[in-house]
Amino acid sequence: MTDGSAGITHRKVAARADVPLGSVTYHFSSLVELQAQAFAWYVEQQTAQFEGLFAEVTSREDLVDVLVDLVQGGPSRRRSAVLGFELHLAALRDPALRALTQQWTRDSRAVLARFTGPETAGRLDALLEGLIMHALLAIEPEPQEVTRAAIQQALGPLTGRGT
Numbered sequence: 001m002t003d004g005s006a007g008i009t010h011r012k013v014a015a016r017a018d019v020p021l022g023s024v025t026y027h028f029s030s031l032v033e034l035q036a037q038a039f040a041w042y043v044e045q046q047t048a049q050f051e052g053l054f055a056e057v058t059s060r061e062d063l064v065d066v067l068v069d070l071v072q073g074g075p076s077r078r079r080s081a082v083l084g085f086e087l088h089l090a091a092l093r094d095p096a097l098r099a100l101t102q103q104w105t106r107d108s109r110a111v112l113a114r115f116t117g118p119e120t121a122g123r124l125d126a127l128l129e130g131l132i133m134h135a136l137l138a139i140e141p142e143p144q145e146v147t148r149a150a151i152q153q154a155l156g157p158l159t160g161r162g163t
Contacts, residue, residue, distance in 0.1 A: 071131045
């Protein structure tokens, strides 16, 4: 929604879903419940989509390419990233949502760790979140070469592991 999670109402959800207001209030007694279920669905979808991004990665260069695209992706990635940060912000205020953000982080890091090992995956995950936040807020997009260099530095020197 254009108003973000703070602007959500049963009425707006019903209008967007093109269903009667009573249907929304029947299935979701509170906005907190609605938001929690919506975020849970979002995390499930994003986790599967994130894993899918790496299906064809067979080299370090493939990995870097996927990660650069993740940071500098188009409008659909932008909308998704904004919603992800909405979830993180909501989780700061609602401890019940923190379990979702923690699971999402664990799952994302597990995917990255298949290519980097667990320690590098943790650093890389934090870097990616920061790079994505900066990309969302930037008036002028950062050159791909700068994003690529930051990711390569986080990955560390090439090793004999093949990626």
